[in-house]
Amino acid sequence: MAQRLPEVDVVLVGMGWTGALLAKELTDAGLKVVGLERGRARQTVPDFQSPTMHDELRYAVRHGLMLDPSTETLTFRNFTSQTALPIRQLGSFLPGVNLGGAGVHWNGQTWRFQESDFVLRSHLRQRYGEDIIQDGLTIQDWGLTYAELEPFYDRFERICGIGGIVGNLRGEIQPGGDPFEPPRSNPFPNPPMPQPYAAALFARAAEQAGAHPFPVPTANLSRPYTNPYGCAMQPCNACGFCERFGCEHFAKASPQVCVLPKVLGHERFELRTGSTVTRVNYDRQGKRATGVTYINGRGQEVEQPAAIVALCAFSYHNVRLLLLSGIGTPYDPRSGEGTLGKNYTYQTMSGVSVFMDPDVNLNPYMGAGALGTAVNDWNGEAFDHSGLGFVGGAYIAAYQTGGRPIERHPVPQDTPRWGAGWKQAVRRHYNSTLSLTVHGSSMPHRGNYLDLDPTYRDSLGNPLLRMTFDFPANDRLMSDYVTDRAVDIANRIGGKVEAARRTGLYSVVPYQTTHNTGGAIMGQTPRDSVVNRYLQHWDAHNLFVMGACTYPHNPGYNPTDTVGALALWAARAIRDDYIGNPRPLVPA
Amino acid sequence: MRPALPLALLLLAGTAAAAVELLGNPPSPRQVASGRAVAAGAGGQGQQGACFACHGFDGAGQAAAGFPALAGQSAEYLHEQLERYASGARPNPIMQPIAAAMTPDQRRDVSVYYAAQPPQASAGARPQGDPALLQHGGNLSAIGSAERGVQACQNCHGPGGIGLWPNYPRLAGQPADYLAAQLRAWKQGERPGDEPYNFMANIAARLTEDDIRAVSLYFASVRTVPRQAGTGVLP
Amino acid sequence: MTPDLSRRGLLLSSGSLAAVPLTGPTEAQSHDTMPATPMAAPTLWRFFTADQASLVAAMVDRLIPPDAEFTGAVGAGVPQFIDGQLAGAWGSGARLYRLGPFAEGTPEQGYQLPYTPAELYRTSLSLVADWVRGGYGSRFEELDPRLQDEALRSLESGEAGFSELPSDAFFETLLANTVEGFLSDPMYGGNRDMVGWRMVGFPGPYAGYVNLLDRHGLNFNRPPRGIAEALREHAQHHAPTLQR
Structure with a gap:
């Protein structure tokens, strides 16, 4: 029998980026907030200090900061005709665990989506006609516009202290920035970091190819900075250990550095670690959530009633929790009915390597997670898709994230996989290989979705989430097209150029990105979405769902900036509109 | 008195050689010899400003005097400091006129010379102090302080503050008074930060006087032994 | 987040236990013919039997052979590294989802064998030893290097037909672990004298380069320093002469 606790105003499920932001905004609004985190607490000091944090084997290869698959994983198949099997060890994507979630181990590449992304179906139809959207693609509008979200992008970027060069200031194109970015109301709060040699070589070649290079907006701080919450951050020293690691310098934007100092210890906030939420309790008649049930650190079942429930776990964990709680209608790929689990999308990645002369010193270990230069000439709607046969696009970037050698020792494709030839090639190319990332969009397809697995269970006995996914033909065409552009730029850099294209079926084995999106998408009506434009559940107005699971498609950018902006946008709606008059904020 | 220069060059650690190379040139015997002459007072600063008088020809400094x-x-670090003294960016009434009187080549050569001197094993008097204070300093060095929002010193300065060249100076074995004076100067704004990052001004501002004494004492107490090669396998 | 989508990244970034018959050339070319270096000092093995250690050493030294400048996997301590990994949490299946039912999946579904890494090695090493003896009439360690490479290629392609498990699952694990052992921090027993880091020019975990980023093409060759070495140094410095 679950222990039942007194009701609180708000219960947050998960204490990563969105949980921290909601905790701050809602305690500021006078609400009593409880944050439930299944992992343990951790902080910059002492948990992330080097040199122990700079252990590639422990953290990057053995996934020391990631969710242990033996407690919970997913099952996976490419098609509904297959039997899904458990992802027994992490590979293609790396969900975080513990306080701060993936906000601790991210790189810090901080991108806004394009204006067209928020109204994608309408926009494509208007610009190209209905036929541009391939059969089976379930592209739809988001229910809010870029202009509405812009102030919240701006605020999240200020909270993170993002460094960059503005490319579009209130509609005016600015030199040195990204001319294809949507208009910003303000310049970046900080300048970019100095760009390394590889980025400079890429920038020169990209300009020769007629493209428009600019430094990637970075959450690796380029200056000492104090954010609007009053949290102090320190500059990045380019140690080259961002992704899969915690930052020891208070220099990478994270919940720990940017938000939690003003939340932890607040009289209206309580953090409960070791608390795994197993379901959202739901009053079907009243169409409202009554609270959550969780297993605490001692293995006891606890019920926490709450006036407002917000799901702030990692993207697909929110989807699973809704499925386990029986809230909403699971998506059926045969009929296309139901919305929960629909439009699961990912990121369509490819890459191009330039093997340069061995006396070129690129010094790849002088890195930072978002250090690099990119072009957006072939991303989203920056280019005309007429006659191309696909929608969407990708940015091309020369990142220098670090030179950790177990995972980064590039060799040409004709190199033997082992033996003396391999050894020589690793030695020769380590310091002189320039890598381009082609970071592509992922369009929703009716066959790609999330539901509960009928067979496999987590360590608590609950069904695992089942992922059914392969890259749609649209995205493969897109990826090939932009990869060709990257090859063209690479050829101008000078060296032996090789592309690693998006071929074959999607596999959960090699790492690609942890940009898992969709499954509890936002939209204009309850018939085609799980939550409304305020991330409020259509079937329970006091239930809010945060994160990238609400994206109806995944644009060709990293998702975190939009995750943060949407959380602040939803928090504003809860504060200013919902609390005084709890109701559905959008009529169904 | 005059050490055999060729021998000194032979003894250069790979470390020093590579640091010098960062300045744009591998150290030539002539550059080292020229740097030694500057250290002896043959530079523009003259005999009164001879480096060796305070820092020794071996570059060991004088702990008791806080030199x-x-x-x-690294030559890189030493050169940068001389440039900053010369321009007044690092204010110091003793070093400013000395550095300013040298030519750019002399500043470079004397930096190369001192970078080429192997660190001396510390001998003689050990720093004395409160064990609790030392322990606190060691913690700041290795772990930092959550309360202050300060990261571990060794994140940048290497284990025990042995330095991470070219940009992060050796703290190990430096006089406690010297270290504390620098931290206080940063904290009080008397020594400007290192634009644009201001790492140390930013960190020093967060330290209490107790922290400053502790961490200075700790680094002063680090034994400067020649680096031992070793694999350092954990059990 | 940035993936490494070079071919090598695709092959190795999944961690280990790649049960996947991965695409790409399965033939290794131009292996040199240097014999495996004999083990230097006697090792107290924590997981391997002496016979298993000998077999592993012979195999990994073909995967990363010594050359005139840089020692190979054995000289770098890779067998000791693997031994430590298998004796520890990773070997016993930490961070591996181990609930059944077990079924053969597609390559895209990843590792689906019921074995922990330790069980995979135990089972495979005995199968490999028997298979080599049956096919070549001697122990692997005694084969000519060319035949050793041929045998390894058969394991890699899965042609070595084991009934208990696919030989390529073991080979991919061994290869991944060998690379890890050659390039991970020396505190894990491999990368001895930081040979792997010195070979590629990686300066190690002590890092901070923001002041050097815009010095393009800098010839930077600072010798590496490992984690445990640093920790030991720190501990050593914690013993000052104290006077109250």
């Missing part, structure tokens, strides 16, 4: 050791610092 820092220069041996084993």
